[in-house]
Amino acid sequence: MYDIGRGKRAEKAYGLDDVAIVPTKRTRDIDDVDLTWKIDAVTLDFPLIAAPMDSIMSPDTVIEVGRLGGLGVLNLEGLWTRYEDPEPVLTQLAAITDPLAATRKLQQVYSAPIIPELIDRRLGQIRAAGVPFAASLSPKNGRQHAEQVVAAGVDFLVIRGTTVSAQHVSSTTDPLDLKRFIHDLDVPVIVGGCANYHTALHLMRAGAAGILVGFGGGARRATRNVLGIEVPMATALSDAAAARGDYLDESGGRYVAVIADGSIGSSGDIAKAVACGADAAMVGVPFARAVEAPGAGYHWGPEAWHPTLSRGLRVHFDTIGSLEEILVGPSSVADGSMNLVGALKRTLASTGFTDVKSFQKAELVLV
Amino acid sequence: MYDIGRGKRAEKAYGLDDVAIVPTKRTRDIDDVDLTWKIDAVTLDFPLIAAPMDSIMSPDTVIEVGRLGGLGVLNLEGLWTRYEDPEPVLTQLAAITDPLAATRKLQQVYSAPIIPELIDRRLGQIRAAGVPFAASLSPKNGRQHAEQVVAAGVDFLVIRGTTVSAQHVSSTTDPLDLKRFIHDLDVPVIVGGCANYHTALHLMRAGAAGILVGFGGGARRATRNVLGIEVPMATALSDAAAARGDYLDESGGRYVAVIADGSIGSSGDIAKAVACGADAAMVGVPFARAVEAPGAGYHWGPEAWHPTLSRGLRVHFDTIGSLEEILVGPSSVADGSMNLVGALKRTLASTGFTDVKSFQKAELVLV
Amino acid sequence: MYDIGRGKRAEKAYGLDDVAIVPTKRTRDIDDVDLTWKIDAVTLDFPLIAAPMDSIMSPDTVIEVGRLGGLGVLNLEGLWTRYEDPEPVLTQLAAITDPLAATRKLQQVYSAPIIPELIDRRLGQIRAAGVPFAASLSPKNGRQHAEQVVAAGVDFLVIRGTTVSAQHVSSTTDPLDLKRFIHDLDVPVIVGGCANYHTALHLMRAGAAGILVGFGGGARRATRNVLGIEVPMATALSDAAAARGDYLDESGGRYVAVIADGSIGSSGDIAKAVACGADAAMVGVPFARAVEAPGAGYHWGPEAWHPTLSRGLRVHFDTIGSLEEILVGPSSVADGSMNLVGALKRTLASTGFTDVKSFQKAELVLV
């Protein structure tokens, strides 16, 4: 604890930029590295989840990510459930270059109502492809659409908000009782974002199959400027990993996945997130650079279209390759935005590890 | 304490950029958040005070801020009391783009004498609108115009200088005796800037209703370059909040408002200031972006027009919306410059608080 | 050790930018400074080794560096052993300005096979010049070509990879047994990169004449972005120097050279590297600015042309002078890129030292 002044103390918290992985005395063959991981009953090829953002995840790209071995998540409160045909809307958005005009247009197009029938149709399309997939709802809409989502055959329901607590207090509404909600549901639930040990532990106790750590959505700087809130990811993951261990003990063996969500811009960040204790990373930015990305070079999250308090910018990224190249290579760029899976394998091999779980024990330094 | 070298030690001080608010395990409904605060006998809707700077506060904008629920402060040593009609002067200033030429023009236009009759007229115009309001004088001119100001019916008199101490020593003049001055006056006094525990405590003992912490006026970098003086705001607020607590005890219950003044550029900064211990924030920059701002895109404080030692730059800001949008939204920008009140409510809700006073206990981390 | 969070601790590691050399109470005549150093049986005029990168080291420039008193290293897996005449390839590369296109071209031209006969021819050309020289192979190709290299009369064989451990574990291949390999070889071996005390010690125990500390190749930022791995050089050198001392003791007097490899951009960095414990520095960037550099203004390392995971950028540098001017001056630039030898002499003289070995004890401060 440091003294901010006579009236306030604070702990130091670290972001992924503050840490680096250091090699050890052993190295491994890259062919010996196995990136598979298990969450609830599902085993996936590598620990990457594509974030539920309209700029990257459409039914088609959710299918493609699943086909490649990852997990795609469709946002059920996005354009695909508000518009019979969202393509013209996406085209209009891609034609706007001014950031302020873009935000206003986002606020407008997302004011269209959610059409429940479209939820069935979009999820049905993905399910028909036979790949693992997930769908997301905000805490506010969780109850309303959850049964419908379960019926559609998703592998996971993701409940994702800027901050989700296991203890939401309201004097006027009847907030979502996460524990009962999760208990009553027939699919495993991934829930977040959360930011510290206690919230993580509470979400685990509420029955989550996985928890999202962080704020998600690329909105870190905006959240800092608008709300003054910030969750340095290295510290948040380390705290959540400690909660996972304590909950494993208190629950007699239930292992809840810790998923980094936000602040993940490169393959190096993914490696650091795991080395800080994550089981997987929910990623947005790298997918926004794919040829197939619905955003056509633009990237935005739900916080960008809030009707009265936009807290995220629509950001432009150059398109660099196919979803396949971005996930499994080959890569001709040296900035960590391509061949995410190959890079993670390389990091493990270079530092002497062969699986994700043991790599959580990799040595870090503060830089 | 850290050793600078063998001959000097220093404490580490933190600015608002060095800290961030972290969520806790509880969240709240935004509709349950109440931002009202009380200073002396006045209750205001939200803890924002518009700084007494000619670029943002005219009689009209003081009224508009009051109407929206905030507190506006008119500088009684600015253009509105030096010119019968300041509009042509403001128009001339807005036409100058070169910074050096602008400073010289400021030094020139502010060399016109203060016309006491204009003080009555400006304050009369605001009082007639029936909103809470305040007026500011420098320590040097406090005695000369104070009675006139009180007679005009202000809610607060603000005595504001770069640094104000309760113990000004002079061999040649008879400095303002703050304690007697405040005691003899019929309106509550807000006084500052101050920067540490002891000065804050002395100003409280002198009878202030509120103290300004910091240097104000957006001049932080200039003050650093010109004078070498800097008051990292997080530490200064934390120290002043400690003084508030100690004074509350020694005075048997008198609560003096601690008001952050300076270094506040965004709604996130306002939230952090409160989390460091502030009761309210005196703000300039966000108002400079209002359509109604008299500066017409330019922003400057009193330190910019000092006749022999300019210590502040006139800065340009893009106009982004109305005073109402800036204060209470809606916002289409994601940088914390709009819907300041909505953003502060959102921060409290997201971190589990429902009122300003308890939010002073929010958890901070060093980032 | 610092707490990253509840589940992870980390040590603080320092780069060369984090430290500076401080003068002491004594100064020396620059003419009294002697920069010679000895590695195995070879004495060299100054502790600079030109890195085995095609952009800087051709047979001609290896000879020129040797003639000037340094040590040049030819990469035996580069263009000079893949092409009968690499000049047209270099010309094509220099004509590409787009970074992505350049990487793709690199990946293509380096996919040509290594022609063993060219190894003999290139090394024969250098040997005929009668200067000290070295050649490098990757760990993967070490065994295949080593005997051929020894027969060609090199002074040192350099085994250089991103990370080299003395303990490479593979389930499918039979990895290089460094200890046996070095023992069986008739030339001294310089091997790396390594990054910490234990790896350094293991490489010394394996019989290395010198160890490379760091990642080399100018790829620090890329390695960080792509792999999340980073080796702050000041800490790595200090750790390796401690291993050198411990190994000297346990081996009864065998002194293994510690060679900084990577992160060395200027003569100031070279001085700092030695002050952190290095015996010499392997340098790339300064040579890329020579008129004679084969890269013709562009600079790249082996990590840039990896077929599926490029981890290094081709970077452009302005040409500033001849190899001779860059190494021994005179210099008309003030950024530490010219007269590297003169600058290092000046640093020793200014801080009271006359030889490289004692300068390893120079006083550092954290800045």
Added chain:
Amino acid sequence: MYDIGRGKRAEKAYGLDDVAIVPTKRTRDIDDVDLTWKIDAVTLDFPLIAAPMDSIMSPDTVIEVGRLGGLGVLNLEGLWTRYEDPEPVLTQLAAITDPLAATRKLQQVYSAPIIPELIDRRLGQIRAAGVPFAASLSPKNGRQHAEQVVAAGVDFLVIRGTTVSAQHVSSTTDPLDLKRFIHDLDVPVIVGGCANYHTALHLMRAGAAGILVGFGGGARRATRNVLGIEVPMATALSDAAAARGDYLDESGGRYVAVIADGSIGSSGDIAKAVACGADAAMVGVPFARAVEAPGAGYHWGPEAWHPTLSRGLRVHFDTIGSLEEILVGPSSVADGSMNLVGALKRTLASTGFTDVKSFQKAELVLV
């Protein structure tokens, strides 16, 4: 002490940018502030010395600085003692905009020999003006020209080099014995740069009237890049001030002035230097912005023209006002480059001090 790694420890050192002055509970009238200071038998109006650099100090500007109350120093190894008429040389230099070409031209024009007769003539011109003044020589040329300088009637001889130690060791030449040299001379000597407690103490024991702390000449970044040497000024001054106190005690009352030399870019830096323990500051950059500056917008120090190892850049600055405006105002800029004396007075007044000596005890914070 911090561990850099297993083999090296270092102390943390602070620059002026790392510290800030904080107000106390007392303020003072600016009219009560007295900036006079005494060095040897001379009392000066304010603690600013103009550095011996050809870009700012000619005989004319030395006189003007003296007339305004400061101390100007003429470099006796510069253009004014190498050329009968240096004006055409200065004009040629001012016409070169390319930095590399400028350095080469500097190396060329400064290769002209020093003409002893010109030393007499330049000093005679200044002496005739009847203001306090000083002249500088490098340690190498100190003995050769010293008697001539004394005879010319300077108030101080400045012996100034990048690093000057009281203990220069040479195997080939007979270095300057500072103690005897100073003892035998009939004028007080100011000598430096030095950087730590022990060197400072030795220079004091050698009889210096004042010591220069730092590297001088604006070459901080270049010294870092070229030599790896850096002297964070706040720490160096604090150490030298401690040496001053210890020497005062051991000498039975001899007070040696500690003069900050280098890293001083603004009036805020001057204030911080004093608050770290300096008695005065030797300043270059602010004078380079004067209308009268011989460099005509360009600024360079002796380290820039070193024949084989240039260690300083010629830098361009906009001209902003007369020497008088820069020293004593009025100022229309807010960056600390004008009205240096007024700014320093303001800092003392704002923090409750009335003289330079007591201001050395001002409270600092790390920022």
